[in-house]
Amino acid sequence: MSLPHALLTSLLEQPCSGMDLARRFGRSIGFFWPATHQQIYKELGKLEAAGWVRSSAEEGARGRKRCYEVLPAGEQELKRWVAETDEPPPLRDALMVRLRAEAALGTGAGVENDLLHRLARHRTQLALYENIEQRDFTGRELSAAEQLQYLILQSGLATEREHIRFCEKALVLLETLETAGV
C-alpha cells in the first residue's frame, strides 16, 4: 500500500490540509494513486500517530482547517520506502474480459459500446496530459525534479496513446469480422 507514502511525498512538496491534498491528488499524484478525501483523512491520522507528520491544530477540531507538514522521521521513512521494490501492479480490465466473452459467445454481443466509450475517455485524458505537458514542461530548462515529473507524465501520455491505438484496432477488427460474418 502506497497511500501513506504518496501523502508524505505530496506534503513534502508542499505542506497543506487534508482537503488541499484531496484536491491536489486529483491533479497530480492521483493520476497514479487515486484517493478520496475519506481515505486521506484516515491515513493522515495514522501518519500523525506514527510521528511522521504533525498538524497545526489541536485534536478534535472538527471543521477547522489544519495544516500538515512532514517531520524528519517521516522523511526518513519515505527514503527507506523509495529504495524498496514492489511487484508490478496486476492488470485488471473488464474490457478484456468483455472481448473474451464476445469471442466465447461468438456473436455481435456489443463490446463496441465499451470500446467507443473508452476511446472517448482515453482521448479526453490524453488531451488533459498534453495540456499539462504544454503548460509545465515545454519551452524552458527543467530542473532535475521537473525532469522526473515530466518522465512520469510521459508514462501517462504513452499509456493513453496505447489504449487509443488498441481501441481503434479492436473496432476495426470487429467491423471486419461482422461484415465477413454476414
Added chain:
Amino acid sequence: MSLPHALLTSLLEQPCSGMDLARRFGRSIGFFWPATHQQIYKELGKLEAAGWVRSSAEEGARGRKRCYEVLPAGEQELKRWVAETDEPPPLRDALMVRLRAEAALGTGAGVENDLLHRLARHRTQLALYENIEQRDFTGRELSAAEQLQYLILQSGLATEREHIRFCEKALVLLETLETAGV
C-alpha cells in the same frame, strides 16, 4: 466487478471445476483479471445460487471434484453484461509514487532498485506472451474467436513493451541526473 462474468466466460469456453478455473485463470483470463481460488469458490457459489451455472455434485461435498457448466440464464446474463460500459480502470502504480518521491527528496534515494526489478519482471512477462503468440497465433488461419483472443494478447504485448521502454528511459535519466549532480 467482473469476476462473475470472467468465470461465466471461462466456463462457457470449457466447463470445469473450481480448481481448474483457478489454474486456467493463471494462464489466460487471469492475465487481465487475476483471481485466487478462494475468490473463485465463493463466486461460483453465488453464480449457482443465481441460477447462472449448475454443478455436477450435491451440496456440501467438500473435497470432491464438481464440474460447473453455464446455464442458458447465465449466457443471457453474460450477453447483457458485454453490452454494458465501464470506466477505464484507474491506474495505481507505486513506482510512479516512488519516482515522484525521489524527485521530492531531491537525492539518489534508490528508485533504481524498483526500476531494475520491474524491468526484469516485464521482460519475463513479455517473453511469456511472445511464447504464447508463437505457439497459438502464428503460421495459420485464425478463426474469428481466435482473432479476438490474439487482439487481447497483443494488448498485453504492447503494454509490456511500453513498460520496458519506460523503465529503460527512467534508468537512463537517473544516470544522467546523478552524474550531473556529482
Added chain:
DNA sequence: CCAGACATGTAAATTGTTACATGATTGT
C-alpha cells in the same frame, strides 16, 4: 444571522488477500 460552501470526519458495504482447515484421491 443565516444560507451555502468549505473542511473534517464516521459508518457500512464491497472487494480482495492471507492464512488456515478439512475432506477426498492416489501412489507405494
Added chain:
DNA sequence: ACAATCATGTAACAATTTACATGTCTGG
C-alpha cells in the same frame, strides 16, 4: 494403511468506495 497431493472451503484482515454526518467560515 499412510503420506502426499488435490480439491474445496472458512475466517480474519486490509483497502477502497459510497453514503452520510457534523462543525466552521463567509457573503449578503
